[in-house]
Amino acid sequence: MTRRTVRIAMNGVTGRMGYRQHLVRSLLAIRESGGIDLGDGTALWPEPVLVGRRDLALKAIAERHGLDEWTTDLDAVLTDGSIDVYFDAQVTSARESALRKAVAAGKHIYTEKPTATGLDAALALARLAHESGVRHGVVQDKLFLPGLLKLKRLVDGGFFGRVLSVRGEFGYWVFEGDWQDAQRPSWNYRSQDGGGIVVDMFPHWEYVLHGLFGRVTSVQAHAATHIPRRWDERGQPYDATADDSAYGIFELESGVVAQINSSWAVRVNRDELVEFQVDGTEGSAVAGLRRCRAQHRSGTPKPVWNPDLPATESFREQWQEVPDNREFDNGFKAQWELFLRHVALGTPYEWDLLAGARGVQLAELGLRSSAEGRRLPVPELSL
Known part of the structure; x- marks a missing residue:
């Protein structure tokens, strides 16, 4: 089966949810199963790039799981043309600005909730992503x-x-x-x-x-x-x-x-x-x-x-x-697979930033x- 790589900047993986559910039980579990079968002889292979503020913690996670890339420089990651998807599991107060930067950089967006600290900002973010043409999803595990x-x-x-x-x-x-x-x-x-x-x-x-x-x-x-x-x-x-x-x-x-x-x-x-x-x-x-x-x-x-x-x-x-x-698979992993199919194939996906704005x-x-x-x-x- 041909492997098609999707590179995902994962911001917030040193936190409990970002590490345990999104990295280990979702993306790494997808890799352990051989990737996502796209049905045409291609396996979609997620390649995480770890992002955060604590370099020692990021390095330890990367070494523990045999990952090659980690950084504390979010701006550099977002300007990297090889990054396809930006994922955010930071504290809520830091999320909106990072998501806006990612949309401006043309990255597809997948994020934890709440998507912003207020409705006006969450709705503006949904409109920005929609107008930019990037694919976007919100975790609704x-x-x-x-x-x-x-x-x-x-x-x-x-x-x-x-x-x-x-x-x-x-x-x-x-x-x-x-x-x-x-x-x-x-x-x-x-x-x-x-x-x-x-x-x-x-x-x-x-x-x-x-x-x-x-x-x-x-x-x-x-x-x-x-x-x-x-x-x-x-x-x-x-x-x-x-x-x-x-x-x-x-x-x-x-x-x-x-x-x-x-x-x-x-x-x-x-x-x-x-x-x-x-x-x-x-x-x-x-x-x-x-x-x-x-x-x-x-x-x-x-x-x-x-x-x-x-x-x-x-x-x-x-x-x-x-x-x-x-x-039944892990709920976080199941939704990641649906979103990555959406990114790769354009399959329908309803849990977008507008759905996230409803929660806010x-x-x-x-x-x-x-x-x-x-x-x-x-x-x-x-x-």
Whole structure:
């Protein structure tokens, strides 16, 4: 098979997500499998060029994985005519300017979200990329998780009848950093550095709801900072100025009402770190990262409320496991493969910078809704 190389500047690979999910479990995994079969006797071969600010960390990653190229000079990479794609997994506050430079240099764009710190900037970036003619995509990984792929199978198969509501629970306890190390970087809890759970998670909820059930048309949210004092990576205390929990109600164009709680200050009492329950006239389902369980109308028990007697039935056991019916790959890797096919062949790709702007819009309106204490409409965006 003939090898066709696509060179990808990867900015932010020294961070947890950029390294683990995008480099190791996506691009390097694609290489280990022989590349992406384009169906014409050609294998698309991703060649990462590591970019970041810490030269020693970049060198260590390159040596660990047998990679030849790394640099701390982003401008030099963007002026390199051999680079095809620019990928960004930096902190949010640094992303917009780097993406603008990459578009100006004619590079195709693939980026983590949020794509910018505000809607105006995110929408302007989407328009700039569209007008420049570069191909562009935004990571929307949760749509590619096994649990949500099974849930989509139920939606597409008409299992639910008319969908009534969606209830989501996401989160876990992130340690404050004093007596146990925090699982997330300290900038996540400083609003001045682009932190906050609304900014982080509402873009996810936008594309999950949009992709499965329809466009979000209104939002009512309450954001809170439950843990006001944390300790950073050097063991120094700091004030948490960003929200660590958010409680949102989203109305969809289809009439579906979605309630999603997001928190880094909650202890887990569920099967997975995120779960969505979907209720419809014909059936219900509960989906997480990997599992999906369903209960059809014909098999729904008839519980009776009686607080004077203990429960004699296990409600969880009354649900049926939705089978895999296929092999599921890593969600990040699956979306990378789709985007690189889009770059190489021009195949359709819907998760672009305009989709990314919708996520920024919902986060911005969610924070405004919380500050003003009212429900806000979510206007439809266009280029």
